[in-house]
Amino acid sequence: MPRIGVVVCWCGHNIAGTVDVTQVTAAAAAMPGVVYAEDYKYVCSEPGQDLIRRAIADKRLDAVVVAACSPSMHEATFRQAAAAAGLNPYRVEIANVREQCSWVHRDREEATVKAVALVQAMVAKARREEPLEALRLPVTRRALVIGGGIAGMQAAMDIADAGYQVLLVEREPNLGGRMAQLSETFPTLDCASCILTPRTAEVARHPRIELLTYSEVREVAGYVGDFRVRIARKPAYVDWDRCIGCMLCQEKCPRKVPSPFERDMGFKKAIGVNFPQAVPNRPVIDREHCTYFEKGKCQVCVRVCPVEAVDFEQRETVREEAVGAIVVATGFDVLAPAEFGEYGYGRYPDVIDSLAFERLNSSSGPTGGVIRRPSDGRVPREVVFIQCVGSRDPDRGRGYCSKICCMYTAKHAMLYRHKVPDGQAYVFYMDVRAGGKGYEEFVQRTVEQAGALYLRGRVARVYPEGDRMLVRGVDTLSGQTVEVAADLVVLATAAVPRGDARELAQLLKVGTDAHGFYNEAHPKLRPVETMTRGIFLAGAVQAPRDISETVAQASGAASKVLALFSQEELVADPLVAVVDETRCAGCFLCRPVCPYQAISTRVAGNREVATVNPGLCQGCGACAVACRSGAMALKGFTDEQILAEVEALCLRTGSPG
Amino acid sequence: MSSDWQPRIVGFACRWCTYAGADLAGTSRLEYPATVRLVRVPCSGRVNPSFVLRAFQRGADGVLVAGCHPGDCHYTSGNLFTRRRFSLVKRFLEYLGLEPERLRVEWISAAEGQRFAQVIREMTDDLCRLGPNRKMREEP
Amino acid sequence: MSANPLVPEVATIIDIVEETPDVRTFVLEPDAGPVFAYRPGQCAMVSVFGVGEAMISITSTWSPERPLELSVKRVGRVTAALHEAEPGHKVGVRGPYGNSFPVEEWEGKNLLFVGGGIGLAPLRALINYCLERRQSYSRVDIVYGARSPRDLCFKREIFERWPKVPGVAVHLTVDAADAQWQGAVALVPHFLERLAPSPSGTVAVTCGPPIMIRYTLATLEKLGFADEQIVTTLELKMQCGVGKCGRCNIGPRYVCLDGPVFTRAQLKELPQEY
């Protein structure tokens, strides 16, 4: 039987004023397993701690129960004291006789009886305790950043600047992400590529950033400090090491196809880059549209390439990398507005989405920065912007606000007015949400200086009349039906998670919300962490956000990574779940209740059993309850321990009744 | 039943919310009856329904299962499983004949010391009215 | 003493000897009255109150003033609880149970003891009994092995006391040696085969883990021992020790009453359910 010592604290008058400390000590001395019981004025004081240390040594104690204040106050203090005397620190238990006894009860006898019961319970728990060792996990000081947009680049730069290696994985052939598609940025109207391009170049030449573009994460194993990631690089059919980026191939390629980057308003070649300033400046072959892949002949690119870099035989390659932390910065998509038939998107060429309008504004865009409508290339005289297309629309499953649309729509109206001084912009809106430094002022300028006409209401229908689009809606302020004849209609479509966000979340064992945005560990206190230790979020993967917020969050994520990397080794609480494999039936009822996806399958003998990854487990214990057979145990809070506590607390000895 | 009989309440308290709430009641010196004794658990999701039955078996007159408010779980979802489990278990124990007042499931946050004290007062009153529990209880 | 044979006497642990990392010998003194009289090979039901009972073979030899000794290997709940006990703790003890070694029948014969691991516990009682009556027996050979040197039980006896008794040879072996071990390294049955004791006028008594027993029996047979010359003990789960609980039967025989000591000839009559 373990030898248990009990030390009862007076806490001056705080405990001893209400609880008969001597009586508690005497009662403790008579409890089974207790070989030492003493009381002391202030156990947390240095002499008090010394009392504990001496008792551990002199009485050969296996466990210590301190009856004192709440464990949130001094559990750590007493554990350290015990450890100093050579006792396993996890064999110290606190009976909370101050906050939950002496401070809340007045009757001395009742409080004393309760204090005895609380001590009894902790003695019972301590008797059934195993010594636990803190988990020590090594740290691979190398980060993986998924996503080469502004968020991913910022995070990668911050981590790399601090001196650590970064692996930056981007699915597209080049860096830049969504921001590369933008023309100007609100509220300053500085040109997007002017701020982005230097950043991409910086990232590309950073000595500690390894760039893996045109690549995707396929598998993630391991846990914080020691993730094993498999990354696939898609075949570009161009040997990028040989390629010198002269783009002759792009120039000579006979095949022109609509460019998704330009929202299909412009064209690209079957070989080449998405946009001129692309980093890395290396072409890929669009296998679906390449004549050679289609028909087996052409090979113009092969012929014009001065360095014989074109390689139709290239295959996907997969590499495994070890990293200690992961930043997810995969960004967002915009809703395909096809589902909004009432606006005629897809049917009428002059109904476009905001991203397309960005391209029309961009000097590198399909129109060279002149706003021309897609149908006939005419400069529109009246443009209607419709906000909240798909956002704030619970009926269609997206109740959330996309947050950025109010501002970019104001920006669009402003830019339009700059470029078409006699044009008129109309904005149908629900509310204008312009919280942000200089945002409200920007909207005001759009209204007052750019003369945009803001109409509060939802648009009911858009239909063609002649060569114009008739936009019909209700102005909810006046109650009047409003009809505007427009040359161009721009839809501010909802920002939505990437189409494959959920699959990636599954690989990463990160939770998502109902829409597919990634869940943060705590909405207020841990906004850049996920429930999986070592995986952090940056940017719109978590929720729609604008550039400045994205960059701030990316730096936040980077600082979390740096905090992780600054540790010698990661120390984790040993209070984690553990499987008794002889009793586990392998039913895996434990798996769905684990918020950390810490439970996986292991083959033990001839059958599959559950196994807990102690690096992922956070010790909530839900699995131990889901397990019917009791094969799953939560260390430090085992069934035996809790049942023993319950039994001790139910005991009626010397108490009234 | 002697007139000074006091009920015995075993409370399972999640360490992040309810246990901290009870501590707050202490630091705020909110007085409540000395009927409750808490078992500190990491999460209300750690509370095996059989723990509750064991408490009644061994002589508890009332049991409180308490954790963070839904949405505030330190482990995100533990209390949402608790909600499902104990929605069923409470009804089931009543189905077996237990008075509804004897088992309470409550969400008490770390800031709700006042509420913790209030819940204990209410439960104590209810249980005093009901008297000692004999159901499902082993012979002492 | 209670009329109810299931009610134990309360005894106090007066000493605990750590034999090996998982075997301890508990020295017990009943709180009321002397230790019950027992013979070598018999067992006692020892209990930790609140945990349960376990049938343990008695390691000491009886005399009215000698305390009871039980060597216990930590295997289950009760034995684990015993291992956590300290001198001064109370335990329950009842017995003696079972038959015993037919020591009178063996007078004048050579004795060959073959033990493995904790299997030396019942043999120790028997060996000490025989050595206390040294003149009644002829040559005595003690063959004993364990997994490693530190797993050898009763070190004082096997290294010091028994080898000094005239006409007694102690042959030790381990499955795996450590740096200090000078002796034989072999499994008990192989070691025995090499020693090749003569079956003539000899009784072989073997105790140990089931697998060792199985191969030792085969070796003894190979060496020419007849089934009647080979004696062993059986261990089976027991709850009452008094032939009532219906648990320890092998066919029609109850180990707690008719055993634990059986000759190989007797065992062959029984179903192979042990």
Next chain:
Amino acid sequence: MRFLPATALPRWLERLRGDGATVWAPVDEDGVVVLRPWEGQPIASRYVNPLNSLKDVLLPRTETILEFEGRPTDLAVREPAPPQSQVVFGTRPCDAAAMELNDRVFLEGTFVDEGFRRRRETTTVLTVACTVAGPHCFCRAVGGSPTAPRGSDLVLHPVENGYLPEAPTSRGEKALRAASDLVEDVEHPDPREAGRTVAMPLAERIALDGLAARLRDHFEHPCWDAISRRCHSCGLCTFVCPTCYCFAVFDSLRVTRGRRQRGWDSCQFKDFLLMAGGHNPRPTRKHRVRQRFLHKLCYFPEAYGEYQCVGCGRCVAGCPVGLHLPAVVDELGEVLG
């Protein structure tokens, strides 16, 4: 011949209860007839056999051996008070006979089982003889009879409106004395004879002659694999059986107080023989089913000269997969001849 009117039954039992004895009687509980401590509730009359047999009374499901209190270094142990005297009304002749089989086990040999002995000596068994056999009854096949007095202190032979009591023991005679003013004198043929004519189709189908020896010779016969295959390893057959007596000893502890008890156990449970180190001498259903039937049909007869079965039919009615003694005897008969 003495006659006890049915209407006098409650008064009689009330008097027996007044003497401080616990009176057990069959009562109908939600359609299940159970022997329960009787406190005046209606006594069931239409039943073949109660759910529980005399075993529940004489070898209770749980019985305290001792109680203890204190710390490891300072412990007080005491034995519980001896059991109160008991009267069991309404047991059937088969169950009464079963207790004589248990007497052999618990009262004979080196050790006497105190718990059983004390209860046995203070229990009066008032048997109600059977006038019809249930569909699962086969007492005649194992040497019993619907009216046999074996094991009973008093046999009440049911006749119209009452019973003809027969008292094989002085304890029974004493119990009947409590009803001396209720008993009438009537003319009636020997009611024991009626037992011979009770139709018992199941008994006709069971041939036990020489089975013990054949079983002994065919311990390893492959038929045990087939027979045991449908067994689910529950303990139903052993727990409802009035002759099965295996028990376990176990402790319970409430912080500082505890008790040691014994309670029914079943050789059909897979951990029945599981040892602390993991060794299990009867690891499969085959081992366990064979043990059960060999015990009843081979080992017990070898030790005591009769089968350990009284033909009460509970296993026949109860086994969810029809693996009961008549079926097994039948299947064994087919393969062993």
Next chain:
Amino acid sequence: MSDIQARLREIARRLLTEGHVRVFIGFGPGFEANRPVPFFAADPDAADRLLLDEFCAAGLARYVLEEVREGPVGLVARGCDGLGLERLLADHRVAREQLYVVGVSCRGVVDPDRACAAAGEEVRAARVNGETVTLITPTAERSFPRSACLLDKCLRCQDPTPRIADVLLGEAIPPGERDLAHVDAVERMPSDERYRFWARQFERCLRCLACRQVCPACNCVSCSLDRPEWLERGTGLAEQFMFHFTRAYHVAGRCVACGECERACPAGIPLGLLNDKFMKDLRDLFGVAAPHRPGDVEPLGKFCPDDPEGWHEGGEGT
């Protein structure tokens, strides 16, 4: 049935002959004519001893757990057996490719005791029709209501046809929702009476564990109820409540309503009333089908953000 029986034998024989399965589990003749017993056909000839009639009572799913250890298993499955198999599959206790399931639709199994009582003499054969059951005795052939003839477990059957079958013999009968009205009667009792009701039931419990051993959902390798910290071996009322609460809770959301526990219970404890109470609340509170069909995440292994707090709704009597 006889046509289906013939086809069953044919399929079993073929599976055994071709070595697709190592054993075929079905029913064979029992000691009494109207009580067939589970039968394990291990060779092609044994397939001819398989029978399938209105008296085949035992659930077969649970056997699969032991039998698959040695190799693939074929078996005949009614709706309840099928759900039991699905339970074992969902719990990863067997793999689908280890099973060959011959499905049959079942309109209910005749309880021989009940039928004999109804008919007043021994019933040798029966036909289960829609609302009535025709009992055939040596002297007569008469129809009775289902409730007078069938096993209790069949009266509330909701899945006559197995959902998993490699081959289905006969016609499929569409599944329904389980009728849980019998739970209401207990719910309506005052709480003290309800306690007395259950105490009376549980006091009869012999702890023979038949309910657990026949249950396809009680398929753990090691049962917590065998461990003294959870359940002591004593049979005091408190332990009986612990046993029955735990058993029912451990199958909550997992019980497939095959009714085997209640059929097996020698003490007549209405275990179905316990299982069905959980089923009813799962349905009423969380919209879980009654019974939850295995395969999806267990109802207690998931949650909805807006789940109700079941303890607030109702109170006494619910």
